[in-house]
Amino acid sequence: MIEALPLLLWPLLACIAIAGIHAYLGFHVVERGVIFVDLALAQVAALGATIGFLLGYDLHDPAAGWLSVAAVIIGAALLAFLKAENRRIPQEAFIGIVYAVAAATAILIVDRTPEGAEHIKFMFVGNLLAATPAEVGRLAALYLGIGILHVAWRKPFFAISHGRTEGMSTTSVRLWDFLFYLTFGLVVTQSVAVGGVLLVFSYLIVPSVIAMLLTDAPRTRLAVGWISGIVVSVGGMIASYQFDFPTGATVVATFGVGLALALAYRGLVPR
Amino acid sequence: MRHRIHPLVRIAAATAVALIWSGAAHAGARLSVITTTPDLASIAEEIGGDRVAVESLSKGYQDPHFVDAKPSYLLKLRKADLFVEVGRDLEAGWAPGLLNNARNARVRPGGIGFLDASAGVAILEQGGRVGREQGDVHPLGNPHHWLNPVNGLVIAANIRDALTRLAPAEAKYFHDRFVSFESRLKSKLDGWRKDAASLGLTGMKVVTYHRSWPYFAEAFGLDVVDYVEPRPGVPPAPRHVQDLIELMKAQKVGLLIVEPYFDPKLPSRIAQSAGVPMVVLPPSVGASPVARGYLDLFDAQLDLIRKALGGGAP
Numbered sequence: 347m348i349e350a351l352p353l354l355l356w357p358l359l360a361c362i363a364i365a366g367i368h369a370y371l372g373f374h375v376v377e378r379g380v381i382f383v384d385l386a387l388a389q390v391a392a393l394g395a396t397i398g399f400l401l402g403y404d405l406h407d408p409a410a411g412w413l414s415v416a417a418v419i420i421g422a423a424l425l426a427f428l429k430a431e432n433r434r435i436p437q438e439a440f441i442g443i444v445y446a447v448a449a450a451t452a453i454l455i456v457d458r459t460p461e462g463a464e465h466i467k468f469m470f471v472g473n474l475l476a477a478t479p480a481e482v483g484r485l486a487a488l489y490l491g492i493g494i495l496h497v498a499w500r501k502p503f504f505a506i507s508h509g510r511t512e513g514m515s516t517t518s519v520r521l522w523d524f525l526f527y528l529t530f531g532l533v534v535t536q537s538v539a540v541g542g543v544l545l546v547f548s549y550l551i552v553p554s555v556i557a558m559l560l561t562d563a564p565r566t567r568l569a570v571g572w573i574s575g576i577v578v579s580v581g582g583m584i585a586s587y588q589f590d591f592p593t594g595a596t597v598v599a600t601f602g603v604g605l606a607l608a609l610a611y612r613g614l615v616p617r
Numbered sequence: 618m619r620h621r622i623h624p625l626v627r628i629a630a631a632t633a634v635a636l637i638w639s640g641a642a643h644a645g646a647r648l649s650v651i652t653t654t655p656d657l658a659s660i661a662e663e664i665g666g667d668r669v670a671v672e673s674l675s676k677g678y679q680d681p682h683f684v685d686a687k688p689s690y691l692l693k694l695r696k697a698d699l700f701v702e703v704g705r706d707l708e709a710g711w712a713p714g715l716l717n718n719a720r721n722a723r724v725r726p727g728g729i730g731f732l733d734a735s736a737g738v739a740i741l742e743q744g745g746r747v748g749r750e751q752g753d754v755h756p757l758g759n760p761h762h763w764l765n766p767v768n769g770l771v772i773a774a775n776i777r778d779a780l781t782r783l784a785p786a787e788a789k790y791f792h793d794r795f796v797s798f799e800s801r802l803k804s805k806l807d808g809w810r811k812d813a814a815s816l817g818l819t820g821m822k823v824v825t826y827h828r829s830w831p832y833f834a835e836a837f838g839l840d841v842v843d844y845v846e847p848r849p850g851v852p853p854a855p856r857h858v859q860d861l862i863e864l865m866k867a868q869k870v871g872l873l874i875v876e877p878y879f880d881p882k883l884p885s886r887i888a889q890s891a892g893v894p895m896v897v898l899p900p901s902v903g904a905s906p907v908a909r910g911y912l913d914l915f916d917a918q919l920d921l922i923r924k925a926l927g928g929g930a931p
Contacts, residue, residue, distance in 0.1 A: 457848060478717060
């Protein structure tokens with residue numbers, strides 16, 4: 347294990363950075379009941395990069411990156427607008443539709459580009475073991491910046507997440523929702539490029555579910571979410587090395603084990 | 618670019634490495650060779666013999682475009698003396714990141730232990746769009762070059778040169794093994810070409826699923842007229858399937874070739890509708906139990922084609 351430590355250090359730090367922001371964002375996502383919003387926004391970002399492809403930009407071209415960001419802005423606006431318009435239709439329905447239509451449109455565009463879908467698939471697979479110090483630094487800086495925005499805007503964000511929108515105008519709910527989905531979309535698209543869709547989804551949802559099982563106090567919940575995210579990252583990395591399994595999938599499976607342990611504890615120690 | 622290195626620099630580098638490695642080679646330490654695919658591993662074993670320990674990162678039944686990285690890959694690359702890739706962006710989705718993170722400057726691109734096996738190979742479908750009817754292609758060319766045995770010789774020579782750079786004291790050993798490989802491959806190649814001709818493959822029109830077979834077609838005279846997949850990774854549209862069946866009937870296509878990692882349901886329906894035999898052909902060593910080494914691969918492929926075309930044993 348010791349000889350592998352320097353090789354696995356940056357992938358592990360990438361996981362811990364991802365755990366830091368996603369365990370927090372996960373509380374909003376679970377409270378709002380928009381579980382698959384990360385998949386939808388990641389798919390919208392990929393659609394942006396695909397359009398870049400059509401215009402002749404390589405996947406690693408900064409222009410493709412900006413097109414992804416533009417697509418996320420449009421996606422965030424769409425999600426905020428659709429929520430406010432239709433209270434009777436669950437938000438998850440729109441999220442699913444945005445996901446499916448963005449994925450299908452990407453296929454249609456790829457059908458007209460020379461290189462085909464293989465490069466688009468790379469956007470969703472991620473390669474945790476290839477995480478470089480520069481990449482981890484970039485992730486950490488972005489997460490920190492967005493984390494600060496979330497601390498500054500915590501009152502309206504949490505009010506909407508908890509459904510306490512009395513006294514807020516429709517326009518201001520839309521605006522705050524747009525900002526929430528925008529910051530959220532910028533985070534997940536960067537995380538997905540490093541860790542892959544499956545891994546990012548797990549970091550978003552599982553720590554907050556574990557924390558909700560174990561405690562009710564908001565601050566303790568956040569702490570439990572972070573601790574479980576970090577413990578699972580370290581445990582998953584060790585398991586991946588010991589049993590020589592693909593790293594991303596091992597971390598996701600370890601999240602399953604963590605949740606099972608939390609459920610077992612809840613079963614043994616009722617509230 | 619690597620080919621334009623000044624000869625004096627090459628000699629200096631070789632000497633430096635000789636000083637470092639001659640000791641190791643004499644002490645009986647094997648050079649550690651890590652390849653991306655089992656085809657390259659098989660050729661490296663042919664050339665390196667007992668002076669090397671060879672391992673492939675991907676298995677023959679895996680699509681080499683997508684390989685799930687494991688921590689052991691990083692450890693292997695860190696200890697590797699030589700890394701060999703197919704090149705032409707085949708491994709672009711996973712290998713560069715791993716090389717970057719393995720903390721072994723020797724096997725990074727430009728290092729003395731990095732080998733792009735496609736160097737010097739006559740690459741097909743290179744340089745942008747060829748035209749709608751032939752499909753649009755990758756700027757670096759089609760990466761499935763090991764499927765022409767003639768290119769196997771170029772790969773073997775590349776590996777021989779790389780190993781000789783790393784262990785100059787063993788130059789004669791590697792050279793002798795290359796000569797032996799070359800003569801076995803050439804005599805088998807005559808047999809394969811005769812087999813292909815007797816199976817009627819020369820000039821036969823074929824359709825393939827993915828664009829994996831242009832080099833195989835080049836080696837044995839097949840004529841690839843269309844693909845099941847209109848673009849790599851894009852499932853075929855209904856009209857494309859319909860057009861394809863019509864085209865296969867009209868042009869009297871003789872065979873439909875499918876790679877083992879695609880779902881055979883749709884292609885077998887296409888083959889049935891067009892009345893054309895279909896064969897699932899392993900593109901790599903290890904993709905089928907009979908294709909254990911590079912030289913067995915073509916035996917296994919031609920055998921499968923013979924069975925598909927309804928012929929018995931030769």
